[in-house]
Amino acid sequence: MTDRAPYAADPANHGGREFPARRGGHDTAEPGERRGPRTDFQRDRDRIIHSMSFRRLKAKTQVFIAPDGDHYRTRLTHSLEVAQIGRVLARALGLDDDLTEALCLAHDLGHPPFGHAGEAALHEAMGRHGGFCHNAQALRTVMRLESPYPGFDGLNLTWDVLEGLAKHNGPVTAPNWALAERDAEFPLDLKTWPSLEAQVAAVSDDIAYDNHDIDDGLRAGFLSLDDLLEVDFLADQWRAVERRFPGAPRDRQLRELVREQIGLMVNDVLTHTRAQVEGLGSVEEVRGAGRQLAGFSPEMAEHERTLKAFMYEKLYYHPEQVAAAERARDTVARLFVAYSQDASLMPDEWQERLPQTDPGRARTITDFIAGMTDSFAMRCCAQIYGERPRGLTNV
Structure with a gap:
């Protein structure tokens, strides 16, 4: 395993918990104290996995609303795939892979039924009362709604996890009511960039849905190979797959295309991020850098924007x-x-x-x-x- 990088988050020196550790009456530790075999970030991950909100993701829309088929992704399987990519990136970069995994698993806990369609409906219904945002709702869920412990509301996750959920997409200068309330009760330093673990979780989400949505779109018949070949980036990878696996069944070639693209994006993130963090000596320097450090190179970012535009046109905005x-x-x-x-x-x-x-x-x-x-x-x-x-x- 890669040695811990100096700019990685440290589970023995995290930002604390909102409620004192002993109030919950369960196995946890004060910052810097180790109880039992798990670190505090591992405890956070396990609390998320054991939550009812996490289990309900198995029946929430990822791309297709209430699909009949058993093989389409849901918010749960998507979150697991994000976590798998996140752990790979975190380990290779010397980051805390448990914190990364916890953020990947929890990032969609605030999604309502029917995905972004349900979110739009709730935002409209709540127009007079501050609107609705699934990212802020995820924080509200883990801090107040999901409450299995007798000593406090919420899961009482570490500051580092809450910070990452609040701003994994970057600094928040105009928080909505839900995020502002949580920040007032347990300040999350919203105006700075988050840890590299949170930044890795965000780009892992992009990699997962950019490519796995292609897989589901092909299975549903909403996308075709001819559609994919309209995108130069995809066409280049398809030609490489055909050269490597001539005569293989078409469905296997297409799945190989998806895997190939994930590999390319992961390697690009690793190369670009290593260059960005060179010389950094602490997680505080990451937060104080004033810019995103973990992500795609400029060239890959342009490919990814083109791919997203294609997916909106051909899949997300498909008439059906x-x-x-x-x-x-x-x-x-x-x-x-x-x-x-x-x-x-x-x-x-x-x-x-x-x-x-x-x-x-x-x-x-x-x-x-x-x-x-x-x-x-x-x-x-x-x-x-x-x-x-x-x-x-x-x-």
Whole structure:
């Protein structure tokens, strides 16, 4: 294993936890103290894996809404694939791979049902009350909503994990209400760049969905080889695959194309990031660098932007996808209206915690809906309105 780099986050010297370690009554440690076989970042990862919010990702949309097929990715399998790429990058760079893995596994915990379509519906419904953002909702989830311990709300993750979730895409200069509330209660230094582990988690997410969405799009028939060959970067890799595996079944060649691209992107990130961090001696210097250090080279970044534009045109904005997204948005919007008008439609435990006035009331209703799986949201809509939403399965 690669030696720990001087600019890596240190689980024995992390930024602490919001609540004192002993309040939870479970195996944890104060900063600098080691109890049991796990580091604090390993404990954080395990708390995320054992959370109900993580388990529910198995039935939340990644690309296709409520797909019939068993082989399409969900938010859960996507998160696992992000974590696999993240660990590879972190180990090769000498970073803390447990912190990286925890961030990769938790980055989508705030996603509502039906992916970005559900997020758009909740943002519109919450327009008068500060809107909705899945990144901020992930932080709200691990800090307040997911509460298995008797001594405090939330999972009581280390500052380093919370910081990485809050700003894995970079500094936050205008936090929405959810992020601002959490930052006020446990300051996360929002205006600086995060650790390299958080930056690696972000680029791992890009690598995973850029390429695995191609795989799912091909399986669904929304993308074809001819489509892929319109992108020079993909065409170059396809020709290389054909030369290496002439006569192989087409489906295996296409899967090899996806693997080849992931490898190219991973190696590019390693080369570029090593050059960017040369001479840095601490994680504090990473946060104070004032720029992104872990990511694609300028050339690969341009390829990646071209690939994203292609995927939006051919897959994400495919007419069938757009139609399904509109039906999904309508389902979420109708749920919000129903619960706002009649709170008795919500489970007892949610009624008990529901404030009487806004914005707290609307935000709690949003918390309930955001935690739903695709299938549960459709069942709730059917129970309230008398019919199951139609046309949401588009593959």
